[in-house]
């Protein structure tokens with residue numbers, strides 16, 4: 626009999642995910658999901674995308690490699706859209722997907738290598754992240770990190786983001802400080818973190834530290850949050866190319882802070898997990 630633990634590996638700009646049907650995910654404990662995502666003891670990935678296709682509108686659940694659940698993921702949504710296309714469940718016309726962070730609209734373009742997602746509204750209210758900050762916006766929140774003072778803009782894309790503007794992006798700094806920001810008591814559900822260098826009015830460079838995953842090569846919701854924050858601060862125009870170590874995404878904003886993301890997806894493999902990888906675990 627075929628191994629029922631089937632995972633489909635995709636990546637968006639090197640931010641790699643395993644996609645599985647919910648009937649697969651329900652066979653696994655949270656600890657086993659962490660093992661599946663582990664790069665040394667499991668298959669390895671930046672998270673698990675769980676396809677819940679019971680209703681008329683496909684539902685995506687996003688599990689971080691540490692077992693926590695995220696409300697939204699930009700690369701995750703592009704990958705899930707492409708997976709639905711590969712399964713023959715959608716065609717080249719816009720369709721809806723439900724996430725914990727709200728409903729979005731996706732479009733798999735001709736050739737299926739580029740996907741557009743209307744990610745919804747960027748919100749600046751700290752309560753939306755949540756963040757324990759007074760007021761309706763936190764656009765230049767002072768943060769003390771590594772003995773230095775920084776300024777952050779807080780953004781919710783459905784999931785939380787702390788966007789820190791820098792003069793020159795230093796990826797080593799992202800690795801060193803990202804985890805500290807993620808776990809500041811200010812963020813009761815932790816946060817994703819971006820360090821942003823504005824190149825010009827249509828280009829930004831970002832370094833990313835993801836909640837529950839750590840340093841990643843790219844992030845869609847982070848790109849949306851960083852572009853929205855810079856737009857809010859008046860530093861960029863409506864169309865922004867976000868440059869990350871893994872590649873580029875195009876983010877388009879409007880005056881109401883509705884955010885559209887366009888970028889690539891590639892399929893890597895279909896993998897049958899062997900339960901032997903859980904041998905030394907309970908549950």
Ligand SMILES: N[C@@H](CCC[C@H](N)C(=O)O)C(=O)O
Nearest residue numbers: 695698699700784844845846
């Ligand atoms: N890689 C993602 C973000 C995944 C979720 C994030 N780690 C969180 O906990 O919010 C993206 O491309 O947006």
